[in-house]
Amino acid sequence: MxxxxxxxxxxxxxxxxxxxxxxxxxxxxxxxxxxxxxxxxxxxxxxxxxxxxxxxxxxxxxxxxxxxxxxxxxxxxxxxxxxxxxxxxxxxxxxxxxxxxxxxxxxxxxxxxxxxxxxxxxxxxxxxxxxxxxxxxxxxxNIEPIKQEKKSITQSKRYGQHIVCIGTSTGGPRALQQVLPRLPEDLEAPVFIVQHMPEGFTTSLAARLHSLSAVNVKEAEDGELALNGTAYIAPGGFHMKIEKAQNGLMIKLNKEYPRNGHRPSVDTMFESISKLENIHKVAVMMTGMGADGTEGLKKLKQSGDLHAISESEKTSIVFGMPKTAYQTKAIDAVEDVQDIAASILKFIRG
Missing domain, CATH: 3.40.50.2300 (Response regulator)
Known part of the structure; x- marks a missing residue:
């Protein structure tokens, strides 16, 4: 070597x-x-x-x-x-x-x-x-805000409710800057994000992305109800799960053992979302090392009502997580990072 x-x-x-x-x-x-x-x-x-x-x-x-x-x-x-x-x-x-x-x-x-x-x-x-x-x-x-046109999206007739869930690691903060600012403020779905990052840094990441985006971007809080047009970033050091509650979808945070060295874990988030019924899920796997998210993606696929996107090798800083996701055969679209938002919107529109 x-x-x-x-x-x-x-x-x-x-x-x-x-x-x-x-x-x-x-x-x-x-x-x-x-x-x-x-x-x-x-x-x-x-x-x-x-x-x-x-x-x-x-x-x-x-x-x-x-x-x-x-x-x-x-x-x-x-x-x-x-x-x-x-x-x-x-x-x-x-x-x-x-x-x-x-x-x-x-x-x-x-x-x-x-x-x-x-x-x-x-x-x-x-x-x-x-x-x-x-x-x-x-x-x-790569470093300046994207001019977001105020265009409404048409609610899909096939699905009554949508969820977008994103997993990423190495290179993720820069990749997220190419995705979230391209989503419209009236997005008809909440967005849940796991970015591998230690405690003390996800608050700043959320604030930075919020300043660039039309959607709201915030660090997730335990027990809060998810809103359409808001992106929730799992806090460093906490797993994030999404559960059905009486009034909608609720975020639950915990400090259970890391999975394959990660807390938050993409697998943990994806698996919790796979248990939600009668909801259309759009899952996105972006740049990162390793295979976190792969097992969760398989469970999302088994649950049905899924469209899955992986970032292309061309734009991935590290083509690990997107590659293993693609190998599951659950991926519906492979996109360069700047085209991922458009692909999300296409699947939500139906």
Whole structure:
């Protein structure tokens, strides 16, 4: 196996040394250089052409977001952000994912994390995963709001009620930015989303997507009734299930054991929706590593009244979850990410 080359960018000499040691101890990663700031990083990327970059968000001068923007414009390649879990850090992390970063690592205890060893294995796994990902040059369509035309959709005569459910992981925040803003505010369905993400970050993700979308986007709350034209994102660290209640559909959150390492789990959400009767379901599988959602998709298919969409290999950052979904033979349409919203609307209209 060829070694993965990495540039480590952090304004702390201690953190640069710690991250370098963790990566090189793996035996399959070579840190070709470190950089102390954004300008230093851009110069070394041009000279050394590393496969992957780890990039601290909080740096003086040219900060992590500004540096990331330049990287994606001039030297597009996989970038893994290192972020604090504070609110400002979470907001910046979501911005970085929508600017093109492939993933992030939450520092356990702030800018200089003496306990970074707690996320050592996560760092190694994400660098290895990033080496198999697809990253394209950023363009304004990826980062600016989409002009939503106020067009009503016609309620399907075949179905009285619809549900849209979306599962995604690596690359998901950027992909969701290409789907939710293309849905109309009078969408005749609630939208339920599982995005693999730890606690402390889904609130910022929901707020960012809400600011760009005609539909309402919010972090789901336990016990709330689902409304048409609203997208509900499962909170990090919680499974989300949808149940029938006397007054409609109710969201239930829990902290049951992770499934295949994930909480929230797409499988958990899909399986709960498969139990709902006399409701038309539109399921969407988008970019992500692994197979979460595949078993749930099979159960959705068995329950009937399903149309399923998977993101194409062409636009998936990681073609894992969409690929395994397609292999179930439950998929009705394979779409580039920018066409997924139109496909959802087509199936809802009947």
């Amino acid at each position: 060829s070694r993965i080359t990495v540039l480590v960018v952090d304004d702390s000499a201690f953190m640069r040394k710690l991250i370098t040691d963790f990566l090189e101890e793996s035996g399959f990663i070579e840190v070709v250089a470190t950089a102390r700031n954004g300008h230093d990083a851009l110069s070394k990327i041009s000279q050394l052409n590393p496969d992957i970059i780890t990039l601290d968000i909080e740096m003086p001068g040219l900060n992590g977001l500004q540096t990331l923007r330049r990287i994606m414009e001039e030297f597009p390649r996989p970038v893994i952000m290192l972020s604090s879990t504070a609110q400002e850090g979470a907001e910046h992390t979501i911005q970085s994912l929508q600017l093109g970063a492939i993933d992030f690592i939450a520092k356990p205890s702030g800018a200089i994390s003496l306990d970074l060893h707690k996320v050592r294995q996560e760092l190694l796994q994400k660098v290895q995963m990033a080496s198999h990902s697809r990253v394209r040059k950023i363009n304004k369509a």
